[in-house]
Each structure stands twice: as structure tokens, then as C-alpha cells.
Amino acid sequence: MDWLTYFLLFLKASLLSTGGRGPFPYLYTDLIARGWAVESNFAEALTVGEISPGPSGLWVVSLGYLTAGLPGALLASLAITLPPLLVLIVARVHSRLKSLSATAGVLDGLVLAMVGSGAVVLANLFIANGVNAITVAIGALATVLAFDGRVPTWAVLAGAALAGVLLLQ
């Protein structure tokens, strides 16, 4: 394992994105291309991120552990902690930034890009997991429940896990 490259990949993913899911397309493509992660690692890490305390963006820490053990988890923690420190600089120039009309465009454009890249990466994750009637049904049902919003995320995941144990072993 080339630790410096490993750390820099995580740092890039966090620095050049926003939100907890922003690093997802970067890490998925970079780590799988280098053979440092397999597709299922992302489903594992995202699940831990959803059920562990703290920001759901901590799924990146779980990914670090799954791909490189404790050192990986600690490097991942450092990589997601450093970029938000830049908020102290942002706070100083915030009023000037806000008055620029391009700023809102940059932020909105980042969201669009994340959704576009994220859709591709999610499709790859879905396909790698196996496409059949049951996985399609689980995916469709989870989408409907998530849009509806009345069933909490953990319950959707627990139901899907149970369906998997019973039907997909």
C-alpha cells in the first residue's frame, strides 16, 4: 500500500466536493481502479455510516478501515477533517463571495455534477451486486419509501437486510 497516494486520494475526494456523499464518486472510481477496494466495500461503508453516530459522512472512515485497516481509518479521518478547516478562511471572504453571482453557480454546479457522477457510480454498484427480480424490487421499494419519508432509514436498511438473508443467500 502506497500510504501517501492513499491519503491524497481521500483528501482530494473531500477537498474537491461538498457534503458527506460528495467524495463517493471520487473514492469509488479511484480505489476500485487501483484494486484497493471492491464494489461491496462501498455498500458496507455506507451502511455503517448510516447507523453509526456522528455525521453520515463518516462512512469514509469505515471505508478506510475496510480497505486498509486501522491506519486506513485514521488517514481517512484526517482526510475528512482537514478540508472543512478552510471554512475559517471562507468566513472571512464570505460577504465578498456571496455578492459574486458566479459563486452560487459554482455551488449549484457541484451539486449537479455530484448527482450526475453519483448516478453512474450507483448504477455500477447496483450492477456489481447482482441484477435480478429481488434486487430490483428491493431497490424500487426503498426508493418509494425514501421519497415518502415516513419509514426511517435504519428501518428500510433492516428490512432490506432481512430480505437479503431470506431471499439472496
Place this chain on the structure above:
Amino acid sequence: MTTSMVSSSLDAPTTPCPSLFELFTTWLRIGATSFGGGSATQLLIQQRFVTCRHWMTPGAFAQDWAIVQFAPGINLIAITVLIGHRFGGMPGVVVSLLGMLGPAVAITIAMTALYSQVRDWPQVQGALRGITPALVGLSIAFMWRLLKEPLAGLKRRGRRGPVAGLILLAVATALTALGVPVLFAYLAGAAGLGIFYAVTSHLPKEEPWTG
């Protein structure tokens, strides 16, 4: 409570600033009891700092939250840094981050380590095969909600706004599907809409595009 404070506007905090120790324990509580992140955690932070302890006014919190939107990385970590700095300078940042992330990271690592012990069980593999499509479904809804804000901004620029947004969305999707590094999709989105917003800023905001 002094009279000057009573007579002051909504913008004045009503209790003194938290000490470093109070900062640490407050963030510790938030970090260890918040699940899933997002708006639920945002509300929890607001409760602790604004509603319960009156260390911050609602206006100050709203302003900090607005600033955080411009910062890279996880918003909840950026708000931790910003509020920590507001009350304790750099030491405040350090204790706030330790409180917010220390136990949460430790528990995340412990849960992953436990999972690693059982990941080869056939039942666990079956569960994961069921969870993966559910995660994809949850993410579709999550990303749809994320699109609301850019869509509002784009609509304000008339009919060509949504068209420009759709084109950039397609470009980002196509680039990533073709195996181009994700960075270029993000750069295309940020630069594309940044330039589009800059050149359309002269348009009247209220008047919808009718051409």
C-alpha cells in the same frame, strides 16, 4: 441578567460564552447522540447552542450555517470548526472537533471492525446483497432532494436555466460513464454553472424567461 442585555435586540446572546470544557462536552454530546447526520444533526446543534444554552442567537447560527455551505467537505464538520472558533479560537476548534468526531469516529471504526469479523458469514453476505439495492434507492431520493436548490436557482434564470442545468447534468453523467476522472465532471459542473450564473446575473430576477 443586566438591563442592557434585556433591552438589547434579538441579536445579543443572553448568556456568556461557553468555556473550552463546555464546548468539548457540548460537541461530545452532539457527536455521540446524532445519527445519520444531515438536518437532524443541524437541529441538534441549534438546540444545544441556541435554544438550550443561549450561547448564540438564531441569527448568528443561521449566518454560520450559510457560511458553511461555501466550505469544502462535510458541512457538519465545517460548522463544528466555525462555532468552535467563534467561542474559543484555535483551541476551541480543536476541542470541538475532538468532541464531535472523537467518539463518533471510534464507534464507526469499532462497528466496522465488528462487521469485519462476521462479513464472511453467508447470512451477512445475503444481508449485504439485500442492503445494496436499498442504499441505491435511498441515494436516489437523497440526490433528488439535493437537486431542489440548484433547480430553484436555475429557474430564477428563466427557461434557459433548467436547460443549462440539464446539459451539465448530462455532461457530468456522460464523463463519468465514459471513465473520465470524476474531477473533470465536478470541474465541468462548477465552471459551467459558475459562468452561466455570471453571464445571466444581469437578467431581471422576477421576470420569468418568455422567449
